[in-house]
Amino acid sequence: MNTLAHRLCRILTVSVFVLISFAGHAQQPSGTLTGTAVDPKGGVLPNAAISIRNEATGATRYITTDAQGHFSVAGLPVAKYTVEASATGFATTIRHGIQLTADQPQDVSLSLNVGNVSQQVTVQADDAHSIASRLAPIDALLSQTSPHSEIGATYIRNYTAPTSDFGELTQMVPGAFTTNANGVGLGQSSTSFRGFPDGNYDIDFDGIPFYDTNTPSHHSWAFFPAQWIGGVDFDRSPGTASTVGPTPFGGSIHLLSQDFLPNRNIRGGFSYGSFNTVLFDGAFNSGDFGGVNKNSNLFVDVHHMSSDGYQTFNLQTRNAGSLKYQYKLSDKTVLTGYSGVVWLDSNSPNLSSTRQQLLTNGNNYLLQNTDPTQANYYRFNTYHVPTDFEYVGVNHQFAHNWLLSFKPYTYNYDNSEFYAKQLKTGAINPANCAPVSATATEGGVKVPTSISPCAVDKYNSYRKYGQTSAITQTSKLGTFRTGFWYEWARTNRHQTPSNPLTHVDDAQPNFSEKYFTNSYQPYAEFEFHPFSKLTLIPGVKFAYYTMNFTQLADNGGKIGSINPVTKQPFTSVTNTADYHSWLPALSASYRLKPNLSIYGQGAEGSVVPPTSVFDVAGGSVAVPPKPQKSTTYQVGTVYKINRLAFDADYYHIRFQNGYSSSTDNNPSSATFGESINYIAPSSISQGFEAEGNLYITHGLSVFLNGSRGQATYVGTLTVSCTAGATGCTSATPTLIQAAPSGLWVAGTPTDTEAQGVTYQDKGWNLGYFNKRVGSQWMDNGAYHDQLRVDPFSVSNIYLNYTIHAGSRFERFDQTKIRLSINNLTDSHNQTSITAGGKLINQNISTNGTSYVDPFNAATTSSTGYTGGYNLADNPTLLPGRSVMLSITFGLSPKR
Template identity: 65%
Template structure:
């Protein structure tokens, strides 16, 4: 029996919800341990920003007797005091660097558990220690929107829950959660979370780094890129650990090349809470969200915990007729089998619909029709009729995790998983020169006019597992494990008539392929001294691909064998790639609050499936995996009111294999694929970030980068695919910049966090960068741009029934800037003034883009620029209710 995506989701949800019914029945002796007529007092302790405090001490004193008990908060800021007799009590909470919080007249009723919530305020200077002992009491670190850990062995930034919940728009996707990280650039021309965002850092584009969720890698099968709008909205994410390096040997994923973005699901709170919210904002954006935290439940032992979130989002988008709709739901369940074993289940489902086209607007169209024009209108006779462009993308993601502490200091973490991506897309393909669709030729084999539309499908289902085993001793920590994944993919693109919705007989391409990924690894972290740890490891990355490509209209492989001339129905190929990836790093604690580190690490990227998109699928020698070697050194310092971290890096890329499409409608090669081998390149630079607690709830956050990414080899390009006799056969000299690598970035932020308020304003500046179009390197350069955002939040805290009720105002692109963020270069250049549609226009782009030699005299109206979306304002009201308060 085959498993459809819907059946798979149903089985996964059933398995997760069934977990508690297989738990062992509790012995009556557990209940006998509770003192008759007493109760248990539990609660949480947070700082002014809502972060849980693991350094708090709780003192409970009776108002009428000498009875008193003391407890310490755990790593999640939770505390528990059992066997408390009925009566009135005073409960006080203290933590280094914070003022003491007191609740008086707390009534304890026999056999009725009591839950309390504390939010501590910053203490006076006289109350605070001056040195961060172990980095855990730094006020600056606790109030920082993002920060580096003291034990890091590479350049890392941790984005915390407070930032996600208060300093991003409620519609944000995971790409926008990391937009402020040093060296990072995230853009989305349709508005925050309203389409597919792209994230680059240090010159690494999407597809050159890993993203995982709770340690499980996710990515496309044809190329290791990611879909930010179809997986893991911000409502599902509790934090982000951004590692800007290939990591250690135990860093798993298909592309441990440039770095890893580790997405973390939300923590499971111990108290029950129900939340329902509504958001409305610019571009007719509407968001409904509801969530349920069960808190700990399941008898006296309270071994179960459940979190459920569902939401609906719809928006017209900033760009014309770029409508977006998303319905999503997630469920996370935890069951403590014992003090040493925890079982976790997660399921997330998204149903996405959009009217995004497959092409972007040209400079000429934007100049004539406005910054938000996107090839779409309401004229059904035109190629840009918006209903010809639509996506329907259902996805699901499920895992079951077992984490267990075994005998002799061994530990086990095992996660089997499955996920699915199912993209049904239909889009108009604008004919050469932007001419209207002609129904009499639409769907016929007229070159450059047909197809008028494309019926596109891309679907894959994956099954895999991650296994990590470690053993801790007095000498160090040994880690070993394996990541394995199997995936089946079905893809096609068929020319279609948008007026009749009739597809052609032969597709542009059609293929099915199956992939296997294996990554066994081993590493040892040697605790050389109390201050020095050294980690060495080795990972073996092995990847197989079995492809079956079917006859097409010549868009990829054709319908006959180009050598024998014999017609074929399909062609099959098998290929495997492998890389040995060593790593070595060290961390030294100069002081408990000051560390330095050094790292040497390697990463790889496997070639895309498009390697075989050549005539007859005949590939003599497939390219090798692209590899990188990174060297980094850095430091992290955490004082009571200041945190600081900085790093310097050097990375060499090798053996890049790429392709692009000639999108110039005036080119003889319009629509053809350009295949090319990228030269090696070197990127080097420095990064820093700092956070300063100014006092009275005010904090300052700054980061900055300065880098250089240049080619050190030559490039040879050929077009169309597989040919050597064409005008694009060129060689690019070394010394040119790697495209999309900014020369510098800066971020500034000021926040206020106290008494339920979270207010912040942030600005990100991205420096100039060069743009390439396939073989044409450094064709033009983008100017620097800034984007500023502001946020005002007020949350009810303090243990009432309406705990976590919140009012939230988000303003993105505060200055309403319309700067260009990137450009896909086109063909011919234009003068400072030009005529279009009988009207004369002044070209505002002249003087704002610096051209390389051979690309002078202005800019190209056929360029496709991406611009910042206009200012957006979203107001949210979230009602929180805690029944147990």
């Protein structure tokens, strides 16, 4: 590590001196153009983004409107200009052919119509003419009606590692944290906020929801690497009625594709860092082109990444490419097309190391070796995951302020996985089958001639087709929005025991299933202003989800091959289910002052049940569960002055947890022998969040945020059996308690804190960020609050220098040196624990002696499982320190 860091520092020093020699100031042009941006009611729009492009030369100036919605650019050459204005929540307005003369200023008025929901998730950091807001790594908007965190391109390009996935971009959001045990972007990361794990919130890309079909979770390593993302709008709430998706339960993470650039630019980059990580990336921005009005624009990115990973033999390879094209048919009609393809391969095993194995073999041990005679040979574990994601968007402005947005899409996930089965017995290299004596050699290495099936052939594939559509109409009464999300999906999944040498599968699978799903979500909401400072948004959404689920007979891994009621063999069973929920929402925002707002929200969210509810003997499910629902109440404030941007919120959420099931043991019942599902006890999650950015001087800022909260059960689930039925021992129905009231919901940290110091000036971007996550409780699968995860922290440093358009060497626009150091202190604290069983390890005494858990900060007792630790547990650890240097060469035409 020291050698790598020394080499990178030498390269960085030389490269920075070379780039500094290019830095300079652009020559000032001549001319003047003024204007005002207003909303449909004539109200001014402060901080609207304005671009002014010379139609003859393509030279473009950028500016934002002031607090009165006014802008002015002096010294422009006499020519015709195209002026484009955009603002959060509004559709873009474009004026062509504005003739500027030398004798008098030209003034233009730009009226922006209210946009649809996909346009409303535009990231605008400069929300109130505040320097602190413009320089904030993560910011809030004065117009928001629920807690939002806006993550812009500056943060993504300068304060994250080049290998980051979309989950890791949200690391510094209040109450959120993301972990990846193999290194930043080197495997599947996991994001949680307010204690909501993946699967309890929505993620969408350019307004299109994406998620897995067996449970509404997300594959961070297989979709949308950071190179394709231009911004993130993190809404920590169920949103308004127009927020579509399968799980607006805890919130929504809106990913935004890269913006088009008005001028052509080509970039080619190379990154190298720890764990032998290599990244090649090339991007092309066409700039505006095509015809007199230059009505087309194109963005293309391709990249290749390979890495050995922090964990042993957890190799990762990713090849990916994306294309985004826009064509403006007229000032009122715009077509947008997008396609992204990812080709992923890795050697990640399906299981994780035990505490004993990590203590014996090192913090980065991952159950694999280079011995082909062993069941844990790393080549026996393979992932091959190609994905694609495409959409076409149509936006058209009709008369009388009617706006239509229509976006059909399709995407595919195709995961072929093969992995060796291993048991967590406490041994160093456990396996559930032993190889026979080797009698043959390959390349001088003895290999077994045969191994009984001790691997799994796994396949998970789905293809989706869908559309999002929205109609918006603005009048003097307010803005009406209505729309519809529909999606159809086909899924094929199976897991079959297999031979790791021959890849010959067993005759019967562990499970095999095929199913079709349909999602429907119509909505309507109305945004109105009873008076100028107050905004109210009532609305309602209807979430309807259907499933046709066929499970084939298996070896007993899921449903078996015998019907438990008829006791006869069967080949398959089909279940159909539909889930529906009415989800109302009411949001309000009041502007106390131009730079101070307060807001409140009450909204409901839901999440559809996973397919695992049908994994019961015979696949017989008499009563499918109802959708889980959450009810959220939040209040907050946003305040911005020149040197300070601050926001805070308080939330109170009552949400239903996972599912429990009971078998109907009443022989006279029509559902005898079948599974009946119940939603587990409710929980209350409540807390306080705050963040702020303080501008000090000369580009130097201090960023702070924090959260404090709790999530505990408020009731118990009781399931009764029918008196006299099999299993009921008395006339009084037996009550089964599933979750005692008052216990902590697993995976919910008591607090989080983030600290950052940034310097942004004249092409330099330097940043130090630290994220601390408070203590958490984990369940052991049967009992709550059995394992405690102590607080952990991660510190990162970033150093960047970029040549921007407008400098003396603007032809090298976007040329950049980028250094990132993740986990600066090389911490190896654990971030979560999966229970490995009862406290029955033979390596420690259980006679009241206390022991220090090497992966936790606190001393814990081994007298019992609660508060103790088990050598058979599976802790997830922070990956070791990593250093990466990136050099990007940018080239733009001379302007």
